[in-house]
Amino acid sequence: MSDETRSDETETNPVRDAIERAIGEHKVILFMKGTPEQPGCGFSARTAAALQALGSPFAAVDVLPDPRIRQELSALSNWPTIPQLFVDGELIGGCDIVTEMYETGELQRALGVQPPAGSPGSLDATGSAGVAGDGPLLGIESTPR
Amino acid sequence: MPTAEDIARRIEAGIPGARADVEDLTGGGDHFRATVVSDAFAGRSRIEQHRLVYAVFGDEVGGPIHALSLQTTTQ
Numbered sequence: 064m065s066d067e068t069r070s071d072e073t074e075t076n077p078v079r080d081a082i083e084r085a086i087g088e089h090k091v092i093l094f095m096k097g098t099p100e101q102p103g104c105g106f107s108a109r110t111a112a113a114l115q116a117l118g119s120p121f122a123a124v125d126v127l128p129d130p131r132i133r134q135e136l137s138a139l140s141n142w143p144t145i146p147q148l149f150v151d152g153e154l155i156g157g158c159d160i161v162t163e164m165y166e167t168g169e170l171q172r173a174l175g176v177q178p179p180a181g182s183p184g185s186l187d188a189t190g191s192a193g194v195a196g197d198g199p200l201l202g203i204e205s206t207p208r
Numbered sequence: 209m210p211t212a213e214d215i216a217r218r219i220e221a222g223i224p225g226a227r228a229d230v231e232d233l234t235g236g237g238d239h240f241r242a243t244v245v246s247d248a249f250a251g252r253s254r255i256e257q258h259r260l261v262y263a264v265f266g267d268e269v270g271g272p273i274h275a276l277s278l279q280t281t282t283q
Contacts, residue, residue, distance in 0.1 A: 106275060106277075133270075137270060141259065142255075142259070142262075143262050143265075143267075143269040143270035144269060144270045144275060144276070145270075154255060155255075156254060156255055156258070157258075158277070159258070159277050159278050159279065160254050160255065160258065163254075163279075
């Protein structure tokens, strides 16, 4: 018999619903600790920097304000750690995979952006703008499209 | 706290035939980097390869093991 005390799979899970909606609504969305401007962890910082270096717009969700975000996200994605990058609704990976894809040029192709004019090694692009943290459950920050 | 050696042994036990080289990034027993070589990765995407390694540790990765940075190859 299944464990009746767990209610992860019920349909009344507003946090999971909000996460699924956010992933569906944003072509490129990064779940991270902190924000692209003020990352709360080195792995999140590196992943956000790779996206910023490509100049591709992306939405960012800070998982730190509510522990349920992280819990539900990992349950949904079957991926244990933060950050997590989704493109077109699909999990691309965490810091290791995103960094590797950045270095090989695969990330540009996955995001459909032109390779940056400068050297591919520089992860110093300026930050995103337009904070839109008005969602009730997820503070989603988006760069202008 | 697990040592890098513990992590390597568990990966090798959990993925038969795998060879794991593990480094404790901070010395604190909770941030590790592993290079894992296994034929089990053949034909799998990078995501699936990493999931295979994470599965060895269940809830520990993201819990007591804060970070397990991975590089996976088949040779």
